[in-house]
Amino acid sequence: MTQPPSQPPQGPYAGPPQGGFGPPPELPQAGAPQGVPYGAPPPPQSPPPPLPTVPPQSGYGHPQQPGPYAQPGPYGSPPGQPGPYAYGSAPGYGYPGQQPPQFPGAPVPPPPGGGSRNPFKGRPALMLGAAAAALLVIGGTVYAVTSGDDDKKPAAAGPDLSAPASGPAGSGDDGDGDNGGGVAGADPGDLNEGRQAGESKVLWSKDAPDAPASGADANGMWITDKVAVKAAYKEVFAFRVADGETAWGPISFPQKICAVTPQKSADDKIVVAYMNGDSQRAKCNRLQLLDLNTGAKGWSGEVADGALFDSSLSVELTITKTTLMVGRSQSGTAYDLNTGAKLFDKVKYGAACFPAAFAGGARLIVVSACGASTSTEHDEVQELDPRTGAAKWTRAIPKGWAVGRTYSVDPVVLYLTNEDKKSWNISTLKADGSFRSEVTVDESFAPVCGWAILERDLQGCQGVASDDRTLYLPTEATTGANEIVAIDLATGKQKWRAKSPADESMLPIKVEGAQLIAYVEPSYDTGGQVVSIPLTGSSHTPVKLLQNPASAADVENGFYSKAYDWVDGRFYLSSTRLSGKDELKEKLMLAYGK
Numbered sequence: 295m296t297q298p299p300s301q302p303p304q305g306p307y308a309g310p311p312q313g314g315f316g317p318p319p320e321l322p323q324a325g326a327p328q329g330v331p332y333g334a335p336p337p338p339q340s341p342p343p344p345l346p347t348v349p350p351q352s353g354y355g356h357p358q359q360p361g362p363y364a365q366p367g368p369y370g371s372p373p374g375q376p377g378p379y380a381y382g383s384a385p386g387y388g389y390p391g392q393q394p395p396q397f398p399g400a401p402v403p404p405p406p407g408g409g410s411r412n413p414f415k416g417r418p419a420l421m422l423g424a425a426a427a428a429l430l431v432i433g434g435t436v437y438a439v440t441s442g443d444d445d446k447k448p449a450a451a452g453p454d455l456s457a458p459a460s461g462p463a464g465s466g467d468d469g470d471g472d473n474g475g476g477v478a479g480a481d482p483g484d485l486n487e488g489r490q491a492g493e494s495k496v497l498w499s500k501d502a503p504d505a506p507a508s509g510a511d512a513n514g515m516w517i518t519d520k521v522a523v524k525a526a527y528k529e530v531f532a533f534r535v536a537d538g539e540t541a542w543g544p545i546s547f548p549q550k551i552c553a554v555t556p557q558k559s560a561d562d563k564i565v566v567a568y569m570n571g572d573s574q575r576a577k578c579n580r581l582q583l584l585d586l587n588t589g590a591k592g593w594s595g596e597v598a599d600g601a602l603f604d605s606s607l608s609v610e611l612t613i614t615k616t617t618l619m620v621g622r623s624q625s626g627t628a629y630d631l632n633t634g635a636k637l638f639d640k641v642k643y644g645a646a647c648f649p650a651a652f653a654g655g656a657r658l659i660v661v662s663a664c665g666a667s668t669s670t671e672h673d674e675v676q677e678l679d680p681r682t683g684a685a686k687w688t689r690a691i692p693k694g695w696a697v698g699r700t701y702s703v704d705p706v707v708l709y710l711t712n713e714d715k716k717s718w719n720i721s722t723l724k725a726d727g728s729f730r731s732e733v734t735v736d737e738s739f740a741p742v743c744g745w746a747i748l749e750r751d752l753q754g755c756q757g758v759a760s761d762d763r764t765l766y767l768p769t770e771a772t773t774g775a776n777e778i779v780a781i782d783l784a785t786g787k788q789k790w791r792a793k794s795p796a797d798e799s800m801l802p803i804k805v806e807g808a809q810l811i812a813y814v815e816p817s818y819d820t821g822g823q824v825v826s827i828p829l830t831g832s833s834h835t836p837v838k839l840l841q842n843p844a845s846a847a848d849v850e851n852g853f854y855s856k857a858y859d860w861v862d863g864r865f866y867l868s869s870t871r872l873s874g875k876d877e878l879k880e881k882l883m884l885a886y887g888k
Contacts, residue, residue: 488844494841494887495887497537499883500881500882501879501880505874508874510526510527510872511527511550513553515866515868517859521534522866526551528550529546532586533883535862541587542588545584547568549568549576550572554566555618555654559631563631565581565582567581567597568582578597579596580595580596583634597620597622603623610622610652612653612654612753613631614657617630625640628680637682638683645664646665646666650750651697651750654680655703657703658679658680659700662675671693672691674688675706695719698710699743701720705724705762705783707720707721721733722786733781740770741757741801744870756801759805761829764783764789765780766779766780768800771794775796775798776800777794778802792835796817798817800836801815803859804859804860809829810826812827817847818848820847821847823838823840824865825837825838846884853870853881854869854870854873857870863888865885865886867885868883869883
């Protein structure tokens with residue numbers, strides 16, 4: 295891919311490209327993204343302008359000495375150096391070989407053929423451009439109670455989803471599919487053959503189930519103190535963390551799984567969505583609550599279409615405390631996670647503002663597209679009360695800028711893009727939604743983010759972590775080792791850097807106490823590493839926790855795209871996309887430990 299014209303990044307409140315720093319100018323507003331056909335690369339589109347509902351405050355950020363890329367960011371300070379593509383095509387997405395337009399600052403999607411190296415090295419990195427961000431508004435849902443009856447039509451808006459699904463708890467039989475599975479047993483020998491002293495071992499591994507020749511998604515990976523659970527194509531698998539033996543199920547669904555809650559609840563519950571058929575007109579409108587530890591099923595629900603252009607072809611699921619938020623194209627509906635009882639609808643409000651995407655976890659965040667195709671087109675960000683839906687605060691995003699990702703919801707850290715300016719920005723908000731800071735580090739950052747073609751997928755990034763005071767971002771590895779940069783959320787400035795102990799990229803996983811846990815990717819002949827980085831003191835040198843065996847490096851390095859986690863001293867790695875190629879014996883999941 296070629297880089298776009300050399301143009302420095304600018305932020306939402308920036309003046310003209312060559313203008314000076316200072317208070318944000320008066321800005322109009324912006325609106326609802328336009329969709330594109332699935333599978334086709336999105337055409338360039340112009341993102342949104344700001345609303346007067348929450349007027350921009352002057353004095354956001356502090357003018358800096360302009361560096362080679364320095365121009366005012368969204369809130370007045372110069373953002374960092376650009377990273378790469380806004381939207382791109384990988385095998386199975388878009389037209390083969392076609393290179394869509396790109397601009398600086400797009401988080402890195404998963405490597406197309408597997409492998410630990412970033413295939414786009416030498417180009418700026420970070421993903422989801424304004425055009426991709428403006429592709430789809432994700433929002434609400436209307437449900438009908440179901441009990442395994444796939445032929446029922448959606449009922450009128452607003453019924454509770456309190457009916458339990460058919461099939462005995464934990465039986466793995468949902469009344470509409472086989473209780474079969476396609477995963478091989480533990481594989482303790484081959485992957486550890488020739489393991490060297492000091493290396494960790496593959497505690498267990500699982501082969502991927504059969505998938506269609508066109509490939510299949512394998513979204514989600516949830517680890518409890520008892521089980522590791524993985525969704526893949528039409529099934530959900532559960533393995534005991536200690537030995538990899540089947541814990542329950544697998545649970546089979548009549549059609550492919552199309553969405554999952556990325557989080558699990560505090561009591562280890564998730565929700566899975568699956569298609570209502572296999573035709574091109576099929577919708578992602580069937581839901582099932584699952585208990586991760588037992589496989590027991592709770593309520594099931596059917597998503598009904600809403601108003602004109604508000605469809606359930608694609609839905610988005612997220613959990614905040616005991617609230618499930620289901621988003622579709624232009625609205626959202628919240629339900630009690632345990633009972634399925636409807637809590638509230640999040641629908642159009644204000645100056646034609648349509649909910650476009652949701653992010654959950656410690657807080658419930660919604661991004662809305664406002665004033666579509668008007669002079670006041672723009673995005674807005676709100677925090678919602680997860681039980682009532684009341685907006686705790688509203689933050690208007692200035693003209694031309696679109697919210698692409700939430701790197702964190704507590705605190706709120708937003709990744710924004712401006713396609714017209716070929717620019718990106720990372721901004722942090724305070725607890726009341728007011729501006730806190732924006733990243734001013736002159737760097738190409740490279741978290742790994744999934745493809746966001748039909749939705750914004752606010753929480754689709756790995757390789758980024760935060761706590762209440764610091765954001766941790768990986769740099770792009772252009773030659774040799776990359777670094778993790780710790781950024782002060784109060785100022786947007788660099789606190790410290792830690793260099794990868796290998797020539798492969800080091801990616802943040804999570805903060806544990808006074809340590810940042812990170813994953814160092816494998817090479818073709820060397821296993822990956824799990825390391826800890828001290829957050830305090832003068833030294834931030836990575837300390838090795840696990841050195842994965844070289845004997846399994848080709849498997850560890852060979853995922854088309856992957857999810858990873860570190861829980862209770864074990865490292866879990868799983869595929870998030872199955873190739874469907876019969877000649878490849880794909881792995882679904884591996885667990886490493888000492």
